[in-house]
Every structure is written in C-alpha cells, then in structure tokens.
Amino acid sequence: MTKAQAKTQGTPAPQAETELALQGAWRVVVLNDPVNLMSYVVLVFKKVFGFDEQTARRHMLEVHEQGRSVVWSGLREKAEAYAFTLQQWHLTAVLESDEAH
C-alpha cells in the first residue's frame, strides 16, 4: 500500500501512517563523540556491519570530520537492531527516516 492509498482509505489513518512510516527506509546514523578512539570505531564498524578495513575507516573518518555518518539503511526493525548493537559498543546512533531527506 502506498502512502496516498493509506490517506484515502479512512480510519484508522494515524495507525496506518505509523505503520507506513515504520515500513519505509530508515538510516542508521552514527554520531561523533570526543572519547572513542578511531581504531575502536573502525573495529566496531567491522564487527557490527562486516565492513572491510577501507569502508570502516571511511565511515569512521566521516564521523570524525563531519560529525556523523550513515552506516546502513533499510527496514526499521533491522535499523533498530543495529542501533541496539552500536549502543552495546557505546557508540551513539540515531535513526532517521529516508522520507525526511
């Protein structure tokens, strides 16, 4: 179902909109912190996302230099699982809906 269909099919619109929002693409964004070592962040990216060294370093440098890096995008449920795992490794991650961009 598209978002337009959800809006025209009546009640319960708020619930339908919520479900649709959760079904769309979500970005996992890692935010910079001044504490965690660069080598640690690279290790976490390799461990959590299976990145190779070069990709992990690129994302780490993005976080370091730009304050944030989009490390994954896809369904909300999996994005939440990644955010949880990053939190276990003490990196700060937020989820952003692709529709917001």
Added chain:
Amino acid sequence: MKRIEVKLALPVVAPLLDVIKGMADSLRRNLAAPLGLTDLDAEFGSAWTDELMAAQNEDVQTLLALFNDEFFADGVIAFDEGNAEQIVRATAAVRLRLREYYLKPLGDETLESGNVELEQLDEPLRKAFMCYLFLATIQELIIQHLDSSILES
C-alpha cells in the same frame, strides 16, 4: 589461544583503580552513551535499556577482574580471546563516564587531541585523565593484538 600479558607499574596503576571502580559503580545505574533512540515505545525502551545495562555491567565486571591478586602480586594483567571483547567495550564505557564526571572542563577538542599538560591539572582531574589514557592504552593493545579474535567471535 592467543594471550597477551602486560606488566604494569603497580605504584602508577594501583592509585588509579579507585577512580576506575568509582566509574564502574556509576555505570551500574547509567548507560555510558546516551540512548540515541528517543521514539521507542516506553515498554520496549525500558526493556532495551535493561538489557543494555546488564551487558554493560557484565563487561565492566570483566574489566575489574583484571586487577586481581596476580595483578597486586606482580603487576601483570592478561587478555585473551575470552575477555578481549568485553574489556574493549568496558574501557570505552569507563572512558565515556570519566568524561562525564571529570574531564568535561578540559573541553572536547583537548580531549580528542590528547594535548594536556598533566602538571597543570589539579589532583582529581590529573588522576582521572591518567585513567583515561591508561584505559585507552589497554584498548589499543587489545585492538592491535586481538582484533581478529573479536571480529571472529
């Protein structure tokens, strides 16, 4: 099993342990990094936090267990595949807590660069910063020598 033993200078490290234990106590009640997801429903968010806290506490206990009788006898601590991952996470947690409790006056840029004149710091701040550096050294050692164990576990 790959194992690293590190001999530490007891007179330098032992005085830092009280600070590390204080941060460990504080981590019993607080997540080291702020919860990034604020739109979780209350019940789910609470379950999430409980699970994260339990894992964090387990990691921190593994870190504290390094400083056992063997350490106080000869200054040796040991890392292997069995504790590397938990210790690397615990050191990150304690370092984040040290920033919250003690190191914010230094400013984030200074903290990131590490350019600090230790002699110019007052005693509590100097001790906290030494802990911060000590834990970073442990982390670097593990990442340098046991990263494959962590990645494959």
